[in-house]
Amino acid sequence: MRVVLDGDRLPDPVPAGEYETCPVTDVLRRLSDKWTLLLITLLGRRPYRFNELNRAVEGISQRMLTRTLRTLESDGLVEREVFGTSPPSVEYRLTPLGVSLLEPLSALAGWAVDHQAEVADARRRLA
Amino acid sequence: MRVVLDGDRLPDPVPAGEYETCPVTDVLRRLSDKWTLLLITLLGRRPYRFNELNRAVEGISQRMLTRTLRTLESDGLVEREVFGTSPPSVEYRLTPLGVSLLEPLSALAGWAVDHQAEVADARRRLA
DNA sequence: CTGCATCCGGGCGGATACTG
DNA sequence: CAGTATCCGCCCGGATGCAG
Numbered sequence: 001m002r003v004v005l006d007g008d009r010l011p012d013p014v015p016a017g018e019y020e021t022c023p024v025t026d027v028l029r030r031l032s033d034k035w036t037l038l039l040i041t042l043l044g045r046r047p048y049r050f051n052e053l054n055r056a057v058e059g060i061s062q063r064m065l066t067r068t069l070r071t072l073e074s075d076g077l078v079e080r081e082v083f084g085t086s087p088p089s090v091e092y093r094l095t096p097l098g099v100s101l102l103e104p105l106s107a108l109a110g111w112a113v114d115h116q117a118e119v120a121d122a123r124r125r126l127a
Numbered sequence: 128m129r130v131v132l133d134g135d136r137l138p139d140p141v142p143a144g145e146y147e148t149c150p151v152t153d154v155l156r157r158l159s160d161k162w163t164l165l166l167i168t169l170l171g172r173r174p175y176r177f178n179e180l181n182r183a184v185e186g187i188s189q190r191m192l193t194r195t196l197r198t199l200e201s202d203g204l205v206e207r208e209v210f211g212t213s214p215p216s217v218e219y220r221l222t223p224l225g226v227s228l229l230e231p232l233s234a235l236a237g238w239a240v241d242h243q244a245e246v247a248d249a250r251r252r253l254a
Numbered sequence: 255c256t257g258c259a260t261c262c263g264g265g266c267g268g269a270t271a272c273t274g
Numbered sequence: 275c276a277g278t279a280t281c282c283g284c285c286c287g288g289a290t291g292c293a294g
Binding site: 177181189192213216217 | 277279
């Protein structure tokens with residue numbers, strides 16, 4: 001899906017088939033897996049070490065913490081710094097690109113908060 | 128995850144366990160399934176009939192078109208109008224709530240478009 | 255402390271066939 | 275035209291065990 005933004009105009013979808021390469025769908029799918037948003041939000045506050053994240057995000061498995069961080073890293077949103085201390089320690093922080101994502105993400109978060117009651121009502125009505 | 132927004136401050140995550148009820152994660156997970164964004168974008172332009180969508184969104188299965196529309200409907204983002212003509216015809220359109228989502232969604236879409244090259248570069252580098 | 259390897263259940267989403 | 279029903283493969287994500 002190709003996207004054209006001019007002024008307040010909305011993204012302009014193409015019949016698709018190209019939709020796989022749509023950067024908007026792409027970023028949405030990445031952000032939406034179970035722990036990504038939470039990790040981005042945490043790392044938006046300050047850098048964290050691995051086990052610090054593991055404790056801060058109650059309920060996450062080590063496997064998914066590693067996987068999610070690796071994905072964020074390979075997308076250029078998070079960077080990893082290894083300290084060769086003993087015991088070793090690794091620090092994760094948002095890259096400038098990651099920081100730049102916080103603003104539009106906050107806009108969407110704001111919508112979710114402002115309208116959660118309406119969504120909840122709609123669900124109850126059509127349950 | 129509870130969320131607190133004051134001014135430019137970012138969503139404020141709580142250790143989680145509550146994260147399941149976080150409205151932000153909730154909306155992100157809904158928006159991010161395969162066809163939702165594309166359908167919202169299309170319906171943001173004008174109302175569509177069922178088969179019109181089926182043809183416009185090349186590659187979608189009838190099953191997923193129905194499922195996605197039903198979910199959007201039960202979330203209060205889309206409304207369904209049935210015309211008892213023969214053959215019958217059904218029209219789908221965004222609700223006011225759905226329309227209100229377009230703006231923050233466009234913000235995120237804009238980010239995705241503006242930074243897609245950086246993300247692509249990062250992926251190539253760490254492939 | 256910071257991971258990787260393996261196994262496994264559940265849900266997303268495609269294909270196909272059938273209906274009012 | 276606008277769906278429903280069924281089957282099925284795949285990948286997300288949890289649990290557990292092992293390693294540098």
